[in-house]
Amino acid sequence: MQYDFTSINDRRAIGSRKWSIVPDEVDPLNDKMYPLTIADMDFAPVPEIKTALQSFVGHNILGYTAPTPSYLQAVCDFFEKQHQVTLDPEWIVTTPGVVAALAAAVRAFTREGDKILIFTPVYPPFYRVIREQGREVVKCPLVIAQDGMYHMDFANLESLLSRENIKLLFVCNPHNPAGRVWTATDLSRLAKLAQENNCMVISDEIHADLTYPDIAHTMYFKALTDFTEAAMVCTSAAKAFNIPGLQTSNIFIPRSDLREKFQNELAASGIQPANILGLYATEVAYTQALPWREEVLQVIKTNYNLVRDFFANLDNRFEVMPVQASFLAWVNCAKFGVKREQLEAVFRAVCFFVADGADFGSEGDYYFRINFGLPTAELKACLDNFAEKISPYLHSIE
Known part of the structure; x- marks a missing residue:
């Protein structure tokens, strides 16, 4: 190697x-x-990221910064090449990590007492950002099929969405802790049910870029009929390029009204955009690594x-x-x-x-x-x- x-x-x-x-x-x-x-x-x-960061720190002021046009384009180019989905740079909001984005989304798109659905078992912060902000967790347990893997229980999901007045749904794609990659059919069924029940979907895809070569990953956006549906996809180079400590995520929100709500919540909560070194490392990762x-x-x-x-x-x-x-x-x-x-x-x-x-x-x-x-x-x-x-x-x- x-x-x-x-x-x-x-x-x-x-x-x-x-x-x-x-x-x-x-x-x-x-x-x-x-x-x-x-x-x-x-x-x-x-090595490409390490060398680039050493050079960057040696020649630049580490001040407050914002994503550059080249950064935004590099992110979109990466997803077009690796995930076969065309995204608009204007849809990107950077945050210091996916969990911060999930917490802000809960505040931006729901009120205290609202219900948020998750597929369980799942990454522990999903519970925390819901419960600790006064919202109610609605669990839709995954089921184990004959293949030994988790599957979504669509009958239960449809029942919960139709009767529980769920405002928001979190999906982990690929799933954490099980490493399950949801199929295009899974996500299309999920998107259809969410649309029919006026429920926004937030897809955490931080592990997507480590999908095994013989498996097809489907970005949640590809399951939508169009980009007017209420959806947000959380991405980051953190896992695939081993830079989670740089706390940099790219949050895609196609609908301008939802994106504005999210940005306003970030500002109101004092959550800053991703930091200068994380932005630079991400651009290097997507273009050189x-x-x-x-x-x-x-x-x-x-x-x-x-x-x-x-x-x-x-x-x-x-x-x-x-x-x-x-x-x-x-x-x-x-x-x-x-x-x-x-x-x-x-x-x-x-x-x-x-x-x-x-x-x-x-x-x-x-x-x-x-x-x-x-x-x-x-x-x-x-x-x-x-x-x-x-x-x-x-x-x-x-």
Whole structure:
């Protein structure tokens, strides 16, 4: 490969949220006890982005800034090439991250007490930005079909939309935590139901650019009859190019009235546009770093296969849901037949640092989410270490 996908560093000294979970007495690099929780990747920075930022900082004032015409065009060109959808630069509103955009959208497009629908289990901030702002969460649980993957329950969705007066609907596309890529048919049915029930749809597509090569990702806009429908799509280079700390997202809102409401809410809340370094890094990512993205896709697909096969061989009571995008696997432990608190305690005891499925909703109580975005050799060593340490516990509950 052209790029470095083998180096790994202990990131605790720089305040990494993911690495801070590792206790001080653990030496993660030597002990092969890596944090596999928060969704960023432990690969060396993209060289094109790193070099460009070093040069930029060396020659420019780091002041308040706004997206340049070249930036906006680069973003639209990227989506036209990679997702086959033509977007207007005027539709873009930049924000310091997708979660900030979701929270602002809740305030802009709903009132306290309004109902917002989510497909569960799902990324924990979906719950927080709704509940903590005085709105009501309406859950439409995903169902597991014979293919072992999540599917939308359209009968339930239609029933909820028709009787609950839902104002807003969040969809995670691809889905987090399961890496499920919704099909064009799924999204078209969703868009039709939303339109019929006067419900706005917000699609979080932050993981879209890590869809596996053999899977087709459909941007939500492609499911619309036209751009007069109430819709907003949240995008970012954060996941695909491993720059989430730069807190930069591009929010597409085609309808000018909705875009104005959203922008007014950002201003009223004091939420600033994306920062100067994040904007520049995003433009570089979309124009110069596509070869890196192609290689990292190969690595994470290899890593997914490693995770899937590892748990199948370790104990078939672990069930890894098929993954179609990104570097997160959703693993079911229900077949062990023990309380989730017992499993959680065992994982803590053996220093297996993964995300607790309960944080994604009650539907995730017997799951954990594992981040496999790290060098393949290090991932294998970490999993092998886990297998050795957990073996006595597994035998004790046979």
